[in-house]
Amino acid sequence: MTGIADLPLHYGHVPDYLLKTMKGMCDAIVHTMLYEYGEDKLLERLSNPMWFQALNNAIGMDWDSSGSTTVLLSILKQVIKPKDGMAVFGGKGKASLSVKDEIASANSFDIEKNKLIEYSALSAKTDSVLLQDGYNLYIHYILVSKTGRWLVIQQGMNPYTKYARRYHLLDVDNFECEPNSAISGITGPVINLLDKEIDETRKIVLEEVNNSKDKIIKDYSRALNTLKGNTTLELFEKGAAISGFDRPKMIEYYRPISIQKLKRNLEKIKNDSFSSLPDSLLGGLTASTARAVFLIADLIYNEPPSFLDPVNYPYDPFKYAFTIGGKDGVPYHVNRKVAEEVIESMKQIVLNSKIEDKNKKRSIYKIEKLHKLVNI
Numbered sequence: 545m546t547g548i549a550d551l552p553l554h555y556g557h558v559p560d561y562l563l564k565t566m567k568g569m570c571d572a573i574v575h576t577m578l579y580e581y582g583e584d585k586l587l588e589r590l591s592n593p594m595w596f597q598a599l600n601n602a603i604g605m606d607w608d609s610s611g612s613t614t615v616l617l618s619i620l621k622q623v624i625k626p627k628d629g630m631a632v633f634g635g636k637g638k639a640s641l642s643v644k645d646e647i648a649s650a651n652s653f654d655i656e657k658n659k660l661i662e663y664s665a666l667s668a669k670t671d672s673v674l675l676q677d678g679y680n681l682y683i684h685y686i687l688v689s690k691t692g693r694w695l696v697i698q699q700g701m702n703p704y705t706k707y708a709r710r711y712h713l714l715d716v717d718n719f720e721c722e723p724n725s726a727i728s729g730i731t732g733p734v735i736n737l738l739d740k741e742i743d744e745t746r747k748i749v750l751e752e753v754n755n756s757k758d759k760i761i762k763d764y765s766r767a768l769n770t771l772k773g774n775t776t777l778e779l780f781e782k783g784a785a786i787s788g789f790d791r792p793k794m795i796e797y798y799r800p801i802s803i804q805k806l807k808r809n810l811e812k813i814k815n816d817s818f819s820s821l822p823d824s825l826l827g828g829l830t831a832s833t834a835r836a837v838f839l840i841a842d843l844i845y846n847e848p849p850s851f852l853d854p855v856n857y858p859y860d861p862f863k864y865a866f867t868i869g870g871k872d873g874v875p876y877h878v879n880r881k882v883a884e885e886v887i888e889s890m891k892q893i894v895l896n897s898k899i900e901d902k903n904k905k906r907s908i909y910k911i912e913k914l915h916k917l918v919n920i
Contacts, residue, residue: 562604566615569603571623583629583689590687591695591714593728613699617685624687626653634664634685638697643686653690660686660694662826666719667696669825670738671711673834674720676797677734677853679709689786696839709855720746720821724854731853735797735838737821739850746821748841749834754817757810761803764836767801767843774785775869798839801832809833 589595600612603619614636628834631653632648639688643664645850649912664686664872679700687695709729711734716723722740737746752760801809818824842848 556679556848560714563615566603567623568892570599570616573599573602574620575628578628578630584691584693586630587687587689587695587714589710590697591639593710593712593726596697596710596712597728613683613697613708617683617697619686620687624666626650626690629690630721631688632685633688634683636683637648640682640684643684647686650907651694653688655692657846660688663694663716664696666822666825667711667713667716667723668698669699669829670713670719670723670822671700673736673825673829673831675734675854676831676835677709677736678704678730678797705814719825721748722854727855729883731855732851733797734851735835736850736852736854737834737838742847742850744845745838745841745849748845748847750818750821752837752840753813753821753829756816760810760837760840763840763844764806765803767768767836767839770843771798771839773799798835799844800839802835806833806836825900827885 574586577589590599596616597612602615603616605612605615617632618635621635624630624632631650633650634640634643644661647660647664650657652685664684667682667686668684677700679702681698683697683699683702685697687697693715695708695715699708699710701708707730709727711727712725713723714725720738722738722742723737737749752763755763812830813828813833815827818827822831840851869899
Protein backbone atom coordinates (compact mmCIF):
# COMPACT_ATOMS: atom_id res chain seq x y z
CA MET A 545 0.00 0.00 0.00
CA THR A 546 1.51 3.30 -1.07
CA GLY A 547 2.48 5.53 1.83
CA ILE A 548 2.72 2.83 4.51
CA ALA A 549 6.13 2.13 6.02
CA ASP A 550 5.96 -0.41 8.83
CA LEU A 551 9.24 -0.54 10.76
CA PRO A 552 9.60 -3.95 12.44
CA LEU A 553 12.32 -4.69 14.97
CA HIS A 554 15.35 -6.20 13.21
CA TYR A 555 18.24 -7.79 15.08
CA GLY A 556 21.91 -7.86 14.06
CA HIS A 557 24.27 -5.09 12.98
CA VAL A 558 25.71 -3.47 9.87
CA PRO A 559 29.04 -5.03 8.76
CA ASP A 560 31.99 -2.62 8.96
CA TYR A 561 32.69 -2.71 5.22
CA LEU A 562 29.06 -1.88 4.44
CA LEU A 563 28.93 0.82 7.12
CA LYS A 564 31.83 2.58 5.34
CA THR A 565 29.91 2.52 2.07
CA MET A 566 26.76 3.83 3.78
CA LYS A 567 28.74 6.59 5.46
CA GLY A 568 30.32 7.57 2.15
CA MET A 569 26.97 7.64 0.36
CA CYS A 570 25.33 9.65 3.14
CA ASP A 571 28.20 12.12 3.33
CA ALA A 572 28.13 12.69 -0.43
CA ILE A 573 24.37 13.24 -0.57
CA VAL A 574 24.18 15.40 2.58
CA HIS A 575 27.08 17.67 1.67
CA THR A 576 25.77 18.12 -1.85
CA MET A 577 22.44 19.11 -0.29
CA LEU A 578 24.18 21.52 2.08
CA TYR A 579 26.11 23.25 -0.68
CA GLU A 580 23.23 23.28 -3.15
CA TYR A 581 20.38 24.29 -0.83
CA GLY A 582 21.78 25.12 2.60
CA GLU A 583 21.33 23.70 6.08
CA ASP A 584 17.77 24.98 6.58
CA LYS A 585 16.51 23.17 3.49
CA LEU A 586 18.24 19.98 4.65
CA LEU A 587 16.43 20.26 7.99
CA GLU A 588 13.12 20.67 6.17
CA ARG A 589 13.78 17.58 4.05
CA LEU A 590 14.74 15.50 7.10
CA SER A 591 11.54 16.63 8.84
CA ASN A 592 9.63 14.64 6.21
CA PRO A 593 9.71 11.04 7.51
CA MET A 594 9.46 9.56 4.04
CA TRP A 595 12.35 11.68 2.73
CA PHE A 596 14.28 10.53 5.78
CA GLN A 597 13.43 6.93 4.93
CA ALA A 598 14.29 7.52 1.28
CA LEU A 599 17.75 8.78 2.28
CA ASN A 600 18.13 5.68 4.44
CA ASN A 601 17.24 3.50 1.45
CA ALA A 602 19.52 5.41 -0.89
CA ILE A 603 22.60 4.70 1.26
CA GLY A 604 21.85 0.96 1.37
CA MET A 605 20.16 0.34 4.75
CA ASP A 606 17.21 -2.08 5.10
CA TRP A 607 14.21 -0.33 3.63
CA ASP A 608 11.74 -1.41 6.34
CA SER A 609 13.83 -1.82 9.50
CA SER A 610 13.39 0.05 12.76
CA GLY A 611 17.20 0.07 12.81
CA SER A 612 17.20 2.48 9.89
CA THR A 613 16.57 5.36 12.30
CA THR A 614 19.43 4.29 14.56
CA VAL A 615 21.91 3.82 11.73
CA LEU A 616 21.04 6.90 9.68
CA LEU A 617 20.98 9.32 12.62
CA SER A 618 24.26 7.91 13.92
CA ILE A 619 25.83 8.41 10.49
CA LEU A 620 24.39 11.93 10.22
CA LYS A 621 25.96 12.78 13.57
CA GLN A 622 29.32 11.58 12.26
CA VAL A 623 29.27 13.29 8.87
CA ILE A 624 27.66 16.64 9.81
CA LYS A 625 29.93 18.99 11.74
CA PRO A 626 29.43 22.54 13.05
CA LYS A 627 31.70 23.89 10.31
CA ASP A 628 29.07 22.71 7.82
CA GLY A 629 26.52 25.03 9.42
CA MET A 630 24.74 22.32 11.38
CA ALA A 631 25.15 20.32 14.57
CA VAL A 632 23.60 17.01 15.65
CA PHE A 633 23.01 16.13 19.32
CA GLY A 634 21.59 13.02 20.97
CA GLY A 635 21.60 9.28 20.49
CA LYS A 636 19.97 5.97 21.33
CA GLY A 637 19.12 4.68 24.81
CA LYS A 638 21.22 6.31 27.51
CA ALA A 639 23.00 8.37 24.82
CA SER A 640 19.70 10.14 24.13
CA LEU A 641 19.97 11.66 27.61
CA SER A 642 23.23 13.38 26.64
CA VAL A 643 21.44 16.06 24.59
CA LYS A 644 21.43 18.57 27.45
CA ASP A 645 25.17 18.23 28.12
CA GLU A 646 26.06 18.21 24.42
CA ILE A 647 24.12 21.41 23.76
CA ALA A 648 25.57 23.07 26.87
CA SER A 649 29.12 22.34 25.70
CA ALA A 650 28.57 23.43 22.08
CA ASN A 651 30.52 26.58 21.21
CA SER A 652 30.08 26.83 17.46
CA PHE A 653 26.71 28.52 17.13
CA ASP A 654 25.20 31.69 18.50
CA ILE A 655 22.08 29.95 19.78
CA GLU A 656 19.94 30.10 22.91
CA LYS A 657 21.14 26.91 24.54
CA ASN A 658 18.55 26.89 27.29
CA LYS A 659 15.78 27.21 24.71
CA LEU A 660 17.16 24.31 22.66
CA ILE A 661 17.37 22.16 25.79
CA GLU A 662 13.75 23.08 26.55
CA TYR A 663 12.63 22.25 22.99
CA SER A 664 14.36 18.89 23.25
CA ALA A 665 12.68 18.08 26.57
CA LEU A 666 9.25 19.26 25.42
CA SER A 667 9.45 17.22 22.22
CA ALA A 668 10.08 14.05 24.22
CA LYS A 669 7.37 14.87 26.77
CA THR A 670 4.80 15.83 24.14
CA ASP A 671 5.09 12.56 22.23
CA SER A 672 4.93 10.43 25.37
CA VAL A 673 2.50 12.28 27.66
CA LEU A 674 0.10 14.33 25.51
CA LEU A 675 0.17 11.60 22.86
CA GLN A 676 -0.05 8.13 24.41
CA ASP A 677 0.17 5.52 21.67
CA GLY A 678 1.94 2.57 23.31
CA TYR A 679 5.40 3.41 21.91
CA ASN A 680 8.24 3.91 24.39
CA LEU A 681 10.78 6.51 23.23
CA TYR A 682 14.33 5.20 23.05
CA ILE A 683 15.94 7.36 20.33
CA HIS A 684 16.13 11.16 20.54
CA TYR A 685 18.16 13.56 18.38
CA ILE A 686 17.98 17.29 17.83
CA LEU A 687 19.57 18.83 14.70
CA VAL A 688 20.33 22.55 14.79
CA SER A 689 21.33 24.98 12.02
CA LYS A 690 23.55 28.01 12.48
CA THR A 691 20.49 30.18 11.84
CA GLY A 692 18.83 28.76 14.97
CA ARG A 693 16.33 26.45 13.29
CA TRP A 694 15.97 23.02 14.86
CA LEU A 695 14.54 19.59 14.18
CA VAL A 696 13.85 16.80 16.66
CA ILE A 697 13.71 13.23 15.35
CA GLN A 698 12.79 10.59 17.91
CA GLN A 699 11.58 7.02 17.79
CA GLY A 700 9.55 4.77 20.05
CA MET A 701 9.13 0.99 20.15
CA ASN A 702 5.92 -0.86 20.93
CA PRO A 703 7.06 -3.67 23.27
CA TYR A 704 4.14 -5.90 22.27
CA THR A 705 4.06 -5.59 18.48
CA LYS A 706 7.84 -4.99 18.10
CA TYR A 707 7.13 -2.20 15.63
CA ALA A 708 8.64 1.28 15.76
CA ARG A 709 7.15 4.74 15.28
CA ARG A 710 9.21 7.82 14.34
CA TYR A 711 8.28 11.38 15.32
CA HIS A 712 9.52 14.57 13.61
CA LEU A 713 9.13 18.08 15.10
CA LEU A 714 10.45 21.09 13.16
CA ASP A 715 10.64 24.60 14.69
CA VAL A 716 7.62 24.04 16.91
CA ASP A 717 5.90 27.09 18.40
CA ASN A 718 2.92 25.31 19.95
CA PHE A 719 3.70 22.03 21.69
CA GLU A 720 0.10 21.28 22.69
CA CYS A 721 -1.70 21.39 19.33
CA GLU A 722 -0.45 19.16 16.49
CA PRO A 723 3.25 19.97 16.98
CA ASN A 724 4.61 17.11 14.88
CA SER A 725 5.58 17.93 11.31
CA ALA A 726 4.94 14.22 10.71
CA ILE A 727 4.73 10.84 12.42
CA SER A 728 5.83 7.67 10.65
CA GLY A 729 4.37 4.32 11.67
CA ILE A 730 1.29 2.12 11.56
CA THR A 731 -1.98 3.38 12.99
CA GLY A 732 -3.44 2.03 16.20
CA PRO A 733 -5.39 2.95 19.34
CA VAL A 734 -4.19 6.16 21.01
CA ILE A 735 -5.11 8.83 23.53
CA ASN A 736 -4.38 12.06 21.68
CA LEU A 737 -4.52 15.42 23.43
CA LEU A 738 -2.74 17.08 20.49
CA ASP A 739 -5.73 17.05 18.13
CA LYS A 740 -6.63 20.58 17.02
CA GLU A 741 -10.35 19.88 17.49
CA ILE A 742 -10.26 19.46 21.29
CA ASP A 743 -9.32 22.87 22.70
CA GLU A 744 -11.96 22.52 25.41
CA THR A 745 -10.46 19.25 26.59
CA ARG A 746 -7.03 20.86 26.85
CA LYS A 747 -8.53 23.68 28.92
CA ILE A 748 -10.21 21.20 31.28
CA VAL A 749 -6.99 19.19 31.62
CA LEU A 750 -4.94 22.31 32.46
CA GLU A 751 -7.56 23.48 34.96
CA GLU A 752 -7.57 20.06 36.58
CA VAL A 753 -3.76 19.91 36.80
CA ASN A 754 -3.85 23.34 38.46
CA ASN A 755 -6.41 22.17 41.03
CA SER A 756 -5.38 21.21 44.54
CA LYS A 757 -4.04 17.69 44.85
CA ASP A 758 -6.98 16.73 47.05
CA LYS A 759 -9.43 17.93 44.39
CA ILE A 760 -7.67 15.87 41.70
CA ILE A 761 -7.80 12.77 43.91
CA LYS A 762 -11.50 13.35 44.61
CA ASP A 763 -12.33 13.80 40.90
CA TYR A 764 -10.30 10.76 39.94
CA SER A 765 -12.09 8.62 42.53
CA ARG A 766 -15.41 9.71 41.04
CA ALA A 767 -14.17 8.84 37.54
CA LEU A 768 -13.11 5.37 38.73
CA ASN A 769 -16.54 4.83 40.26
CA THR A 770 -18.07 5.77 36.92
CA LEU A 771 -15.91 3.16 35.17
CA LYS A 772 -17.20 0.56 37.64
CA GLY A 773 -20.78 1.57 36.92
CA ASN A 774 -21.31 3.37 40.22
CA THR A 775 -22.85 6.46 38.58
CA THR A 776 -24.57 9.31 40.36
CA LEU A 777 -27.42 11.68 39.53
CA GLU A 778 -24.95 14.60 39.70
CA LEU A 779 -22.90 13.13 36.84
CA PHE A 780 -25.99 12.57 34.72
CA GLU A 781 -27.01 16.20 35.26
CA LYS A 782 -23.57 17.36 34.07
CA GLY A 783 -23.87 15.28 30.90
CA ALA A 784 -20.82 13.14 31.65
CA ALA A 785 -19.83 10.65 28.95
CA ILE A 786 -21.09 7.62 30.86
CA SER A 787 -23.13 5.90 28.16
CA GLY A 788 -20.83 6.99 25.33
CA PHE A 789 -17.65 5.52 26.78
CA ASP A 790 -16.41 2.78 24.44
CA ARG A 791 -15.01 0.54 27.16
CA PRO A 792 -13.58 -2.32 25.01
CA LYS A 793 -11.80 0.10 22.66
CA MET A 794 -10.42 2.59 25.16
CA ILE A 795 -9.83 0.73 28.41
CA GLU A 796 -6.30 -0.31 27.35
CA TYR A 797 -5.30 3.35 27.15
CA TYR A 798 -7.35 4.36 30.19
CA ARG A 799 -5.64 1.80 32.43
CA PRO A 800 -6.56 3.03 35.93
CA ILE A 801 -3.66 3.75 38.26
CA SER A 802 -3.90 3.33 42.00
CA ILE A 803 -4.85 6.29 44.16
CA GLN A 804 -1.58 5.79 46.05
CA LYS A 805 0.50 6.04 42.88
CA LEU A 806 -1.43 9.09 41.73
CA LYS A 807 -0.74 10.77 45.08
CA ARG A 808 2.99 10.04 44.75
CA ASN A 809 3.04 11.39 41.20
CA LEU A 810 1.19 14.55 42.18
CA GLU A 811 3.74 15.23 44.92
CA LYS A 812 6.45 15.39 42.24
CA ILE A 813 4.67 18.15 40.28
CA LYS A 814 6.49 21.39 41.08
CA ASN A 815 3.54 23.76 41.45
CA ASP A 816 -0.18 24.19 40.78
CA SER A 817 -0.21 27.36 38.72
CA PHE A 818 0.93 26.35 35.26
CA SER A 819 0.13 28.78 32.47
CA SER A 820 0.06 26.09 29.77
CA LEU A 821 0.22 22.34 29.25
CA PRO A 822 3.87 22.53 28.08
CA ASP A 823 4.70 24.22 31.39
CA SER A 824 3.05 21.35 33.23
CA LEU A 825 5.11 18.86 31.23
CA LEU A 826 8.32 20.60 32.28
CA GLY A 827 6.92 20.83 35.81
CA GLY A 828 6.64 17.07 36.23
CA LEU A 829 3.35 15.90 34.69
CA THR A 830 3.82 12.20 33.89
CA ALA A 831 2.05 9.95 31.41
CA SER A 832 0.12 8.02 34.06
CA THR A 833 -0.96 11.19 35.89
CA ALA A 834 -2.04 12.74 32.57
CA ARG A 835 -4.04 9.61 31.78
CA ALA A 836 -5.86 9.98 35.10
CA VAL A 837 -6.70 13.59 34.26
CA PHE A 838 -7.86 12.59 30.76
CA LEU A 839 -10.26 10.15 32.39
CA ILE A 840 -11.59 12.91 34.65
CA ALA A 841 -12.08 15.23 31.66
CA ASP A 842 -13.96 12.51 29.79
CA LEU A 843 -16.15 10.91 32.43
CA ILE A 844 -16.89 13.90 34.67
CA TYR A 845 -16.72 16.94 32.36
CA ASN A 846 -17.73 15.26 29.10
CA GLU A 847 -14.63 16.58 27.27
CA PRO A 848 -12.75 13.48 26.12
CA PRO A 849 -9.37 13.53 24.41
CA SER A 850 -9.17 12.54 20.77
CA PHE A 851 -8.75 8.89 19.84
CA LEU A 852 -7.57 9.66 16.30
CA ASP A 853 -4.06 8.44 15.55
CA PRO A 854 -2.02 11.32 14.01
CA VAL A 855 0.23 9.10 11.87
CA ASN A 856 0.65 10.51 8.33
CA TYR A 857 2.68 9.70 5.16
CA PRO A 858 3.52 12.08 2.33
CA TYR A 859 4.80 9.42 -0.08
CA ASP A 860 6.28 5.94 -0.38
CA PRO A 861 10.10 5.82 -0.22
CA PHE A 862 10.59 2.20 -1.24
CA LYS A 863 11.66 3.10 -4.78
CA TYR A 864 14.81 4.67 -3.34
CA ALA A 865 15.91 1.22 -2.17
CA PHE A 866 16.82 0.66 -5.83
CA THR A 867 19.57 3.32 -5.64
CA ILE A 868 22.37 0.93 -4.63
CA GLY A 869 20.37 -1.96 -3.11
CA GLY A 870 19.77 -2.82 0.52
CA LYS A 871 21.69 -4.46 3.35
CA ASP A 872 19.01 -7.12 3.66
CA GLY A 873 19.14 -7.95 -0.07
CA VAL A 874 15.89 -6.12 -0.90
CA PRO A 875 15.45 -5.31 -3.75
CA TYR A 876 19.04 -6.63 -4.21
CA HIS A 877 22.25 -6.66 -2.20
CA VAL A 878 24.22 -3.41 -2.03
CA ASN A 879 26.22 -2.84 -5.21
CA ARG A 880 29.38 -1.02 -4.10
CA LYS A 881 30.38 -0.29 -7.69
CA VAL A 882 27.13 1.59 -8.19
CA ALA A 883 27.79 3.42 -4.92
CA GLU A 884 31.10 4.66 -6.33
CA GLU A 885 29.34 5.87 -9.46
CA VAL A 886 26.72 7.70 -7.40
CA ILE A 887 29.41 9.53 -5.44
CA GLU A 888 31.12 10.45 -8.73
CA SER A 889 27.78 11.79 -9.95
CA MET A 890 27.53 13.89 -6.80
CA LYS A 891 30.87 15.43 -7.69
CA GLN A 892 29.58 16.36 -11.13
CA ILE A 893 26.47 17.93 -9.61
CA VAL A 894 28.62 20.19 -7.48
CA LEU A 895 30.87 20.99 -10.46
CA ASN A 896 27.86 22.14 -12.44
CA SER A 897 26.23 24.07 -9.61
CA LYS A 898 26.29 27.82 -9.06
CA ILE A 899 28.27 27.63 -5.87
CA GLU A 900 31.00 30.20 -5.45
CA ASP A 901 34.43 28.98 -6.51
CA LYS A 902 35.77 28.78 -2.98
CA ASN A 903 32.94 26.59 -1.73
CA LYS A 904 32.94 24.60 -4.95
CA LYS A 905 36.56 23.55 -4.54
CA ARG A 906 35.95 22.64 -0.93
CA SER A 907 32.95 20.42 -1.76
CA ILE A 908 34.74 18.66 -4.63
CA TYR A 909 37.66 17.88 -2.32
CA LYS A 910 35.25 16.47 0.26
CA ILE A 911 33.55 14.19 -2.23
CA GLU A 912 36.88 12.98 -3.64
CA LYS A 913 37.74 11.79 -0.11
CA LEU A 914 34.40 10.00 0.10
CA HIS A 915 35.04 8.29 -3.22
CA LYS A 916 38.23 6.82 -1.77
CA LEU A 917 36.33 5.75 1.34
CA VAL A 918 33.91 3.47 -0.50
CA ASN A 919 36.45 2.25 -3.05
CA ILE A 920 37.54 -0.72 -0.96
